[in-house]
Amino acid sequence: MNPPYLLFDVGGTDVKSALADDAGNLLGIRRVPTRRGTANPAETLIEQLHVLGAELRAETPLVRPEAVGLLVCGIVDEERGRGVFSANLGWRDAPLRDMAARAFSLPVGFGHDVAMAGAAELEFGAGAELGAKVRNAVMLVIGTGIAAALFIDGRPVSAGGYAGELGHAAVPGGLDCPCGAHGCLETLGSAGAIAKRYSQASGTQVRGAREVLKAMQSGDPTAARIWDEAVEAIAFSIAQLSACIAPETVVIGGGLAQAGEALLEPLRHSVRRRLSYHREPLIVPARLGGDAGLHGAFLKASEALGRKP
Ligand SMILES: [Zn+2]
Secondary structure, eight states: OOOOEEEEEEOSSEEEEEEEOTTOOEEEEEEEEOOOOSSOHHHHHHHHHHHHHHHHHHHSTTOOOOEEEEEESSEEETTTTEEEEOTTTOOEEEOHHHHHHHHHTSOEEEEEHHHHHHHHHHHHSHHHHTOSOOOSEEEEEESSSEEEEEEETTEEOOGGGTTTOGGGSBOTTOOBOTTSOBSBTHHHHSHHHHHHHHHHHHSOOOSSHHHHHHHHHTTOHHHHHHHHHHHHHHHHHHHHHHHHTOOSEEEEESGGGGGTHHHHHHHHHHHHHHOSSSOOOEEEEOSSGGGHHHHHHHHHHHHHTTOOO
16 A cells, blocks of 8 residues: 655654555654754754655655645644744744645645644544544643643634643642743643652752652652642643533643553542532543654645545
8 A cells, every 4th residue: 555645743852754654554653853953943844854755755765645744843823834933943933834835745734743643642542442532632741841732522722823731821839930930730740840849859860750750659758749749730730621621531641641550540539539510531541652743644644635534
């Protein structure tokens, strides 16, 4: 079967690329550091994608991709095809969809990395496992920071790219945030915050939240307190969402999700404690791992050709 799609998932740290066939099987997945720090970050990105695409095509010379799926991080206006803002990569209101379409001479399906990773989880991953089609859901990606994708009545909520910034909504006990606001969920609930806060409180430098979890499991009360504060902060946000948009399920992805039940079990408990008549969401782990974005890019690419996968 021909792999007719060329897929890119552009994050602040790396660019993932792959080919996909009609059924969405990913081939030749690669991960390279995102090029950054130039005067024209949008042009630099498109040049990098062009080189990656040429390499993928050289590896499989008989394959002629028919469309491109391109996801980028930051604030993304899917309808207008523009990267509105990326704090990490530096573009401002860049017409990335049209730039990519010119570079590849192919139709381009364009979207936001977290929104489409969420859509892919609902279509092929955690959502597919739940059986009946989930129409109201939240995908929470908890890593260095916290990002979210919201789905209401079967539709993703974009709001010009500004929806889903749950990591930068205030929670009780939240701290000063590098974004300029005070109290953001990210300052307590992210994997980055857990590691940083534990290092500060214990005087022991740790590289990641995984080490804090280990310390907690071997009885370290400082680690237990910081883990608990992270869980409470995330639960607060999920309870707010339950009152606002009543998701049937909350899919937890990103690095912190690797903690598995050590995160999910106390999180479910804390969310339940905060709800009364509200619809309690099923809190489940993401299933597609680091390739969720590429699966999301596949959804966008097939949309660009007017196909429904
Ligand atoms: Zn913030």
